[in-house]
Amino acid sequence: MSDEANVxxxxxxxxxxxxxxxxxxxxxxxxxxxxxxxxxxxxxxxxSVERWARDRVGHENVSLVLMRxxxxxxxxxxxxxxxxxVPVVEPDERFSLDATAIVG
Amino acid sequence: MAEDRQDRTRRFFGSRALARLARSHVLVIGxxxxxxxxxxxxxxxxxxxxxxxxxxxxxxxxLNRCIFFRESDIGRKKVxxxxxxxxxxxxxxxxxxxxxPIQEAPDAAWDADVVALCVDNEFARYYVxxxxxGERRRxxxxxxxxxxxxxxASVLVPGQTAxxxxxxxxxxxxxxxxxxxxxxxxxxxxxxxxxxxxxSVLTSVAGALASTEVVKLLAHLPDELPPALGKRIRYDxxxxxCLVHDIMPNPQxxxxxxxxxxxx
Numbered sequence: 001m002s003d004e005a006n007v008x009x010x011x012x013x014x015x016x017x018x019x020x021x022x023x024x025x026x027x028x029x030x031x032x033x034x035x036x037x038x039x040x041x042x043x044x045x046x047x048s049v050e051r052w053a054r055d056r057v058g059h060e061n062v063s064l065v066l067m068r069x070x071x072x073x074x075x076x077x078x079x080x081x082x083x084x085x086v087p088v089v090e091p092d093e094r095f096s097l098d099a100t101a102i103v104g
Numbered sequence: 105m106a107e108d109r110q111d112r113t114r115r116f117f118g119s120r121a122l123a124r125l126a127r128s129h130v131l132v133i134g135x136x137x138x139x140x141x142x143x144x145x146x147x148x149x150x151x152x153x154x155x156x157x158x159x160x161x162x163x164x165x166x167l168n169r170c171i172f173f174r175e176s177d178i179g180r181k182k183v184x185x186x187x188x189x190x191x192x193x194x195x196x197x198x199x200x201x202x203x204x205p206i207q208e209a210p211d212a213a214w215d216a217d218v219v220a221l222c223v224d225n226e227f228a229r230y231y232v233x234x235x236x237x238g239e240r241r242r243x244x245x246x247x248x249x250x251x252x253x254x255x256x257a258s259v260l261v262p263g264q265t266a267x268x269x270x271x272x273x274x275x276x277x278x279x280x281x282x283x284x285x286x287x288x289x290x291x292x293x294x295x296x297x298x299x300x301x302x303x304s305v306l307t308s309v310a311g312a313l314a315s316t317e318v319v320k321l322l323a324h325l326p327d328e329l330p331p332a333l334g335k336r337i338r339y340d341x342x343x344x345x346c347l348v349h350d351i352m353p354n355p356q357x358x359x360x361x362x363x364x365x366x367x368x
Contacts, residue, residue, distance in 0.1 A: 032273055056252050058300025061226065061279045065271050073349030075336065077266075078273040079356040100271060101249035101256050103300050104138045104222040104310075 008082070008089055013069075013096040016052035017042050020094075027083025031066045031076045038097060039064075053099035063100045070094050110150050121323040122150060128322045129153040131213050133206050133232060134222035135182040136160070137169040137302065138248045141311020142220045142318065143186060144171055147194035149319055154190070155200045155213045158182050169304040207231055218321050219245040220314055221268075227284040230277075230359075233268035237361035244321050244331070248314030250302065254340040255310035257332075258351060259317045263365035265334035270354035270362065277358040306341065313337055 012021045012034070021038060039049045053062035068074040068085070070093035082089055114122045128151050132143050135158035143156055162170075162177045162185055172189040173182070183201035190199055202209050206228055214235065221232055229247065236243050247258045247268060260266060269277070320331040338347045357363050 058252065058302075059226075061276065061283060063226075063272060063276045067349065073347060075271055075349055075351045077270050077352055077354030077357070079354060080352065099251070101251040101254065102224065102226055103250050103302065104134050104136060104224045104248055 008091050008093075010082075010089060011092055011094045012038060012066075013094065014038055014042065014049070015097065016049050017045060017047045025082045025089075027081065029082045030078065031080045031082075032078035034082075035064050035066055035078070035097065049097065056099045057102050059102045061102075063102075065098045065100055067096045067098050068093075069096055113150055117323050117325070121325055124324055125150045125319070125322050126152040128218070129155070129216045130218050130220055130318060130322070131155045131157070131216035132220045132222060133157050133228065134224070135186050135201075136166065136222065136224060137304075137307035138250070138310045138314060139182075139220075139222035140170045140172045140186065141308055142222055142248065142315045143190055144193065145311065145315035146220075146318060147190050147197055149315075150194075151197065151319075151322065153198040153200075155202070155209075155216065156183050156186055156190075157202045157204070157206050157209045157213060159203055159205045165299065169302055169307045214239070214243075216243065218318050219243060220318050221245055221247040222311075222314065225284075226280045227287075229268050230280060233262055233359060234361065236262045237267060237359060237365060244333075246314050246317045246321070248310045250306050250310050252301065253306075253342045254338050255306050255313055256336055256338040257310065257313035257317055258336040259321070259332045259334070260351070261333065262362060266351040266353040267357060267359060267362040269359050270351060270357045272358050274358060309339055309341070313339060 007024055007026045009022055009024050012023055014021060042049045050062060053064055066076045068076055071087050110122060130146055130151055132139055132154060135156055146154055160182050162173045162180055162182055164178055166173050172186045177185045181203040183203050187199060187201045236245060242261050242264050244261045249256055260268060317331055320329045323329060335348055335350055353366060
């Protein structure tokens with residue numbers, strides 16, 4: 001997302017919902033904001049992202065992670081603001097929701 | 105005799121890298137399924153010194169995927185059972201085992217070139233991360249874990265790359281600390297933990313990924329065998345997808361020491 005473009009639409013692949021969401025983000029939107037919005041949207045559709053994640057990683061506490069797929073594969077920390085991601089986020093760039101493994 | 109044992113390893117790495125492996129010390133935290141695999145591979149590849157730390161005892165439910173454990177070992181400390189098998193596999197390796205939580209391991213255990221983290225609880229990861237961030241030298245850590253259908257290993261140098269908790273949210277951080285407090289206060293907590301489905305093939309893959317990265321770090325052959333520094337490798341058995349991705353360091357990491365060591 002360039003400085004001139006304050007808002008961009010990105011695509012988020014969400015496996016438990018079996019769909020891709022188109023989401024509008026601005027410079028200050030954080031990864032945590034986006035993940036929260038996806039969880040709420042899925043819940044409204046009757047899909048529990050957290051139950052999916054618990055089943056995937058086998059633990060009550062799950063850490064959801066947003067993966068940037070467009071420019072290499074990068075796991076983004078929750079506090080990351082979209083306006084600070086380098087290289088800049090392109091319109092329609094693809095991301096995915098993921099869960100981190102815990103069991104050793 | 106020792107040369108014969110490592111003949112094929114020497115042909116793979118070369119004499120100088122093999123000597124580096126023989127001079128190396130690896131701290132393996134966790135002697136469960138992945139810890140068994142990692143310790144086995146490091147012993148066979150010629151690592152000179154290994155410290156294994158785990159407070160748990162062998163249970164019947166471990167026997168489906170832990171190469172070192174037998175029916176007769178149920179009730180015995182995992183690290184002591186592993187010691188017997190490791191000594192047989194690599195008699196020349198210097199081996200120390202500690203049947204206690206990593207928080208109570210002696211300082212000598214931390215005098216390691218690489219830490220292999222093979223635990224099943226996030227508080228241990230949090231503790232190890234804090235400990236490594238507090239070290240003056242930067243010590244690489246390879247974190248092995250499994251999901252339902254995948255195995256993964258991340259290769260991090262806390263304070264240089266992302267740390268082990270850079271991807272944690274504040275809420276997740278709080279829940280992990282809360283879980284640890286609850287575990288310490290509730291004597292029945294261990295019995296109420298959910299048992300995750302796990303099979304030997306996945307633990308073998310996870311152990312192979314993690315030990316490969318440990319060996320790459322120790323052999324120090326950056327052109328031929330570059331370690332996946334700052335990355336996570338994930339192998340999913342559903343469609344045999346292998347994904348390698350970067351873990352972005354978090355300037356607002358929940359660990360204050362990570363933030364401090366990262367600041368200019």
